Amino acid sequence: MRGFNPDPSIIRVGDDYYIATSTFEWFPGIQIHHSRDLKNWRVLTHPLARASQLDMIGNPDSGGVWAPCLSYDNGTFYLVFTDVKSHMGPFKDTHNYVVTATDIMGPWSEPIYLNSSGFDPSLFHDEDGTKWLVNLTWDHRKGKNPFGGIVIQQYSEELKALTGPIQTIFDGTPLGLTEGPHIYRHDGYYYLITAEGGTRFGHAATVARSRTLLGTYEADPAGPLLTSADHPELALQKAGHASLVETQDGQLYIVHLCARPLSPSGSCTLGRETAIQRCVWTEDGWLRLIGGSHSPEVQVSAPALPEHRFEAEPEVEHFDGDAISIHLHTLREPRADQWATLKERPGHMRLKGRESLYSSHRQSLIARRQQSFTVDAETVVEFEPDTYQQLAGLVYYYNTKNYYYLWISHDEQLGKCLGIMSSDRAVYDEPLEQPVSIDGVERCYLKAEIRHEALQFHYSVDGAAWQPIGPVLDASKISDENAELVKDGIALDQGFTGAFIGICVQDLSGRGKYADFDYFKYSER
Known part of the structure; x- marks a missing residue:
């Protein structure tokens, strides 16, 4: 997804794939992209299209909508996001909300306020029907790690609010700057994919797992699932902030943030973009890129799905x-x-x-x-x-x-x-x-x-x-x-x-x- 389309969150509903990306101070909020083959994509809709859903007047540059998470459960689409009111200095004013719809095209609901403890919220739907919000918690105190860990709290659809205790489930790896959490379940484990290393050239996607939802989560001993930090010659830089999807026939892909620097300046005028990589579960239950490296590739083999093209956009x-x-x-x-x-x-x-x-x-x-x-x-x-x-x-x-x-x-x-x-x-x-x-x-x-x-x-x-x-x-x-x-x-x-x-x-x-x-x-x- 060329051009400014960062922080991808992907899901599959039947034969349709959807990716939500951040829009920051630009309105309408959140881009949702659609594909049926993981190869051809189009911008489909913007769920936050009303001022009552998203009031950004006075928001700072690069404030607004950060890192949405799109999910689907029992006939309903859920979209959680942060509206960032300030983000410079020791404090970050980050308000997290959820909107829902029974159709991806809407109408999408008015936002339900969740919390303000940090950014990058993600909603996990467990097999027992419970729903859980995970997000980075921000620590403004001097001498503390501002990326204060990934926290989890249960979400009640009946109360339309978070409920119960707040627990820290992951402090991150030595890469630091742990954010962008997404939880998945596979073969008896809960897997937590996070972004680490900061969203610049040290960016990475890391994986941790636990037998129980509330942890403790053990980081993959092999290091990051994805990064280009150790290969400055790669075309795709800033690789990290990943989201996982499984195709109809069981193939695994992640979509992830990346950027393509200009030469010789090293500047990324197209902003942070979205790329895709193939993955596989190993015998010992860890997620790896196909080929065994952690480097992003420009060309990736497509799944065995019928090609589905869209009409060219008018100029x-x-x-x-x-x-x-x-x-x-x-x-x-x-x-x-x-x-x-x-x-x-x-x-x-x-x-x-x-x-x-x-x-x-x-x-x-x-x-x-x-x-x-x-x-x-x-x-x-x-x-x-x-x-x-x-x-x-x-x-x-x-x-x-x-x-x-x-x-x-x-x-x-x-x-x-x-x-x-x-x-x-x-x-x-x-x-x-x-x-x-x-x-x-x-x-x-x-x-x-x-x-x-x-x-x-x-x-x-x-x-x-x-x-x-x-x-x-x-x-x-x-x-x-x-x-x-x-x-x-x-x-x-x-x-x-x-x-x-x-x-x-x-x-x-x-x-x-x-x-x-x-x-x-x-x-x-």
């Missing part, structure tokens, strides 16, 4: 219907006609300017994941700004502190004009020495060409003759690695998402000036 969103592409997302809140409407000018997306790109509250921005290293993105916009405080255009965005923006605005001398702004770890710049006047041009076409580590903006006044504008920009800045800021061994900022590209409007005067976008095109080269 162009024409904004002609009542809804927009499932691949287009907003920041922290659902799209609403008050600021992003298809109704006021049919065939166009009318975006009304609100807050700046630095805002963690209300941005008028619609964007999609970058899912290839070579991409063209294009739009055309009609916009008549009255002041330099009104801007509209095409944005290449990581978070509020890291982006490139090709904008249309107003200058007192030039009139309507084009310019570029950038933010690199919150340091503002204008890479174009002087804005380009397009005064009198009603429709302006904007394009971004991304070629691995290079970004070049273009514009056109007729949609045919394109001109480059500004210098070639460093696309590797739009990455997890650049978003992370460490000083004296202390993380001052973090990034867990990936590059997005899309359209946006700001009106810093508060008058709500709008821009009309006729289409948005995303094509992979």
Whole structure:
């Protein structure tokens, strides 16, 4: 699953496979992907589609929805997730919820609050009908291991709440940073798969087991099931955070988090992605990758299932219907006609300017994941700004502190004009020495060409003759690695998402000036 699709949780229901992945501050929350052959996948739905289910206004960059866990039992789908309200410094405000549905397409319920003791919750359905929540517990105390162990507590469907004692069942291995727990049952054992080593280049998936659900869990003496930490030459790096599934004929696969660094920067502009590996149970009851190593492979043999392809996704969103592409997302809140409407000018997306790109509250921005290293993105916009405080255009965005923006605005001398702004770890710049006047041009076409580590903006006044504008920009800045800021061994900022590209409007005067976008095109080269 190319592009920002981390923390996979996989299940099989009959002949259908579903994977849930994290969405962080992007709305709607949680991507659910569907396959029937483990080879061809499509984005199927987003369960957290209402503000009543997920209110992220004010959430920090890379807050919001962390590490969902999808499960199924007795005709009901369960989805547990964390809504992270803060995650820097010694404290993490992490609220865990569960939503349910009898159909994967919904409707999904309103969220039921579970706890706030840590993140990465997972729901285990035992054979006796009991249900158990496991999650990492976070320890803020100085001198303590902040990854305070995996805890378990029973969940009561009758009470719609956790009940009974809270017990620590696993402290982790020497790799540390133990998180992302999932429990499975096999041949008389309970197996706990966790993520360890941190979600960067030291990441790993480890396995522990116990004869009883409540432990004690013994870690696999052979070390991690999966990691690329000891092989920096591998194409798939950051391998870890795994989830297990069994096919109809008993084959085992894990899906896991990974990333593909650009060269020479080592930056992962596509963010943390999802890959798949084949596994097998050993004679002594441990889980191993096929082949015996713990290294992720780029190509894996597919199960003996009929191939099931999906129609190719259209490259162009024409904004002609009542809804927009499932691949287009907003920041922290659902799209609403008050600021992003298809109704006021049919065939166009009318975006009304609100807050700046630095805002963690209300941005008028619609964007999609970058899912290839070579991409063209294009739009055309009609916009008549009255002041330099009104801007509209095409944005290449990581978070509020890291982006490139090709904008249309107003200058007192030039009139309507084009310019570029950038933010690199919150340091503002204008890479174009002087804005380009397009005064009198009603429709302006904007394009971004991304070629691995290079970004070049273009514009056109007729949609045919394109001109480059500004210098070639460093696309590797739009990455997890650049978003992370460490000083004296202390993380001052973090990034867990990936590059997005899309359209946006700001009106810093508060008058709500709008821009009309006729289409948005995303094509992979």
